Amino acid sequence: MVNSLDNNPPHQVVIVGGGFGGLYTAKTLAKAAVNVTLIDKRNFHLFQPLLYQVATGALSPADISSPLRSVLSKSKNTKVLLGEVNNIDPEAKQVIVGDEAIAYDTLIVATGAKHSYFGKDNWEEFAPGLKTVEDAIEMRRRIFTAFEAAEKESDPEKRRACLTFVIVGGGPTGVELAGAIAELANQTLKEDFRNIDTSEAKILLLEGLDRILPPFAPELSQEAEASLTRLGVVVQTKTLVTNIENDIVTLKQGDEVKEIASKTVLWAAGVKASAMGKVLAERTSAECDRAGRIIVEPDLSIKGHPNIFVIGDLANFSHQNGKPLPGVAPVAKQEGEYVAALVQKRLAGKSLPPFSYTDYGSLAMIGHNSAVVDLGFMKLKGFFAWLFWLVIHIYFLIEFNNKLVVMIQWAWNYFTRNRGARLITGQESLTEFVISDRNYTSADNKQPVNV
Numbered sequence: 001m002v003n004s005l006d007n008n009p010p011h012q013v014v015i016v017g018g019g020f021g022g023l024y025t026a027k028t029l030a031k032a033a034v035n036v037t038l039i040d041k042r043n044f045h046l047f048q049p050l051l052y053q054v055a056t057g058a059l060s061p062a063d064i065s066s067p068l069r070s071v072l073s074k075s076k077n078t079k080v081l082l083g084e085v086n087n088i089d090p091e092a093k094q095v096i097v098g099d100e101a102i103a104y105d106t107l108i109v110a111t112g113a114k115h116s117y118f119g120k121d122n123w124e125e126f127a128p129g130l131k132t133v134e135d136a137i138e139m140r141r142r143i144f145t146a147f148e149a150a151e152k153e154s155d156p157e158k159r160r161a162c163l164t165f166v167i168v169g170g171g172p173t174g175v176e177l178a179g180a181i182a183e184l185a186n187q188t189l190k191e192d193f194r195n196i197d198t199s200e201a202k203i204l205l206l207e208g209l210d211r212i213l214p215p216f217a218p219e220l221s222q223e224a225e226a227s228l229t230r231l232g233v234v235v236q237t238k239t240l241v242t243n244i245e246n247d248i249v250t251l252k253q254g255d256e257v258k259e260i261a262s263k264t265v266l267w268a269a270g271v272k273a274s275a276m277g278k279v280l281a282e283r284t285s286a287e288c289d290r291a292g293r294i295i296v297e298p299d300l301s302i303k304g305h306p307n308i309f310v311i312g313d314l315a316n317f318s319h320q321n322g323k324p325l326p327g328v329a330p331v332a333k334q335e336g337e338y339v340a341a342l343v344q345k346r347l348a349g350k351s352l353p354p355f356s357y358t359d360y361g362s363l364a365m366i367g368h369n370s371a372v373v374d375l376g377f378m379k380l381k382g383f384f385a386w387l388f389w390l391v392i393h394i395y396f397l398i399e400f401n402n403k404l405v406v407m408i409q410w411a412w413n414y415f416t417r418n419r420g421a422r423l424i425t426g427q428e429s430l431t432e433f434v435i436s437d438r439n440y441t442s443a444d445n446k447q448p449v450n451v
Contacts, residue, residue: 010035011347014095014104016085016276018045018068021110021312021332028340030075033347039097041084043068047397049329051130052173055139056180057422058413063405065133066398085276088283090305106307106343109276110336113313113327116272116291123244127265130173139266141426143181146264147189150196161261163201166249168241169269170207172364175224177266178205179367182231187417203233204260206251208240213372215326215362220372223381227366271327273314284308289316289324298354300339311335317355325357334358363389
């Protein structure tokens with residue numbers, strides 16, 4: 001901790017959230033003349049860009065997680081508290097963690113976002129999203145249990161439902177999930193079962209817009225769709241999901257309505273702000289957008305509260321090009337580093353220009369030797385894009401042991417096409433994994449739906 005040499009106590013910085021934004025804020029303040037308190041309800045930092053690999057059995061949760069205390073152990077001015085902030089008091093300059101009040105001079109909120117079902121929260125029961133370790137483990141359970149159930153199922157229609165995987169959302173997460181499941185079905189599991197041919201699995205990727213990977217250049221979206229098609233994924237754009245219930249996904253494509261029988265529906269279609277967004281709005285009168293994100297000032301502070309900053313997925317920063325910055329790790333990282341620098345400048349009686357995000361590009365893995373990379377000035381696809389994706393993700397993993405373990409695991413997977421973390425964990429038993437009796441047809445013409 002920082003020891004004051006005069007009668008003035010050290011500046012107290014409280015960071016809520018240990019994701020990319022919060023962690024990089026703390027790391028940047030490691031040698032500053034301030035006391036830092038990082039509060040998170042988890043004791044680890046999660047590398048979310050690789051969560052889909054946990055969900056598909058390529059990696060284990062520990063491979064992409066780093067204990068916060070370990071990461072910040074050399075930051076002697078920083079302490080980590082395990083707890084959940086449930087309220088703040090801007091007047092008293094305190095955050096409330098359970099029954100404890102923690103004082104701050106500067107508050108930085110980086111609690112991220114969670115998946116949004118666009119007002120259909122009941123869909124979460126049938127279509128889990130992918131934001132936490134628990135989400136990834138639940139997805140993994142559903143994916144591998146589906147193959148196990150199909151192995152035991154004698155009814156052809158029910159078997160098809162077990163082997164039909166629907167991914168809602170054609171952004172990077174949806175694309176990467178679809179490619180990984182296709183590789184599971186076509187390669188990893190192909191020799192593991194006796195009663196089913198896993199390559200007969202149907203993987204549907206649904207996107208409401210006219211192309212997948214909307215933030216990428218159109219030619220890369222086309223390349224991604226072509227690569228997925230070669231893997232056996234059925235990509236359906238301009239497709240809206242109107243209902244998910246009882247293992248039935250209802251789709252609307254133009255004027256046509258279809259129903260798809262699927263035991264495994266995975267959600268990658270939207271996000272909304274964490275619950276802390278509502279707390280901040282109520283306590284500070286901050287303005288929120290439709291997703292519940294806090295609309296921040298050019299320096300990432302809340303209007304009327306210059307000592308409270310919101311960064312990462314919880315922030316709506318629209319001062320650069322009129323559109324909110326995307327909810328990706330590089331944005332949170334740069335925002336965290338900026339706020340840390342601004343705090344130090346203010347303590348020295350100085351300031352900084354408004355925050356400006358530098359976009360170094362977008363990446364998405366499609367499958368074995370296949371990815372797309374959009375760097376703006378250069379676009380890559382195929383093997384070299386795949387290699388670039390690997391290097392970047394290894395580089396940004398937090399701890400050396402994670403980098404080493406993931407490199408070894410990926411090398412093993414590359415040469416053997418094997419995914420060693422194919423564990424089914426959870427409370428639901430296989431006997432409960434059944435498909436209801438029904439003749440699944442199009443809602444319009446009552447003819448069987450082909451997927």
